[in-house]
Amino acid sequence: MPFSSLRDPSDLARAYAALEAAWREIKNSVPEAQRENARLDLAYLVADLAPLALDEDDLRENVLHHFRQRTAVHVT
Template sequence: MPFSSLSDPVDLARAQAALDAAWSEIRSTIPDAFDEQERTKLAYIVASLVAVAEDEDDLTLRAIERYRHSVVA
């Protein structure tokens, strides 16, 4: 469970919203066969960035950047 470490309801809501926003941008670049796996990977990235992001938009942008960097690396 990617968000199991989040206990604050505000952080949890922010993480879910950022995940949804990031996924809507990334989704079109992922083959259908890998949807679930890549969304879970993105969720873990979002969860790892909640504490350092300034707000939901910052969290979304950081998650997209980290995800794209992980795909290239």
């Protein structure tokens, strides 16, 4: 469970909101066969980066940055 380490309800809400926002931004660029795994990877990134984020937008931006870096490494 990606968000099992988050205990505070406001942290959970922020994490879910950031996950949904990030997913909306990248979903169409992920091949359909890989979407389930990509969304799970994104969720784990959200959970890992949530304690460091200033707010939901900061969290979303950091998650997208890390996700795109990982994707670029796997593609090249």
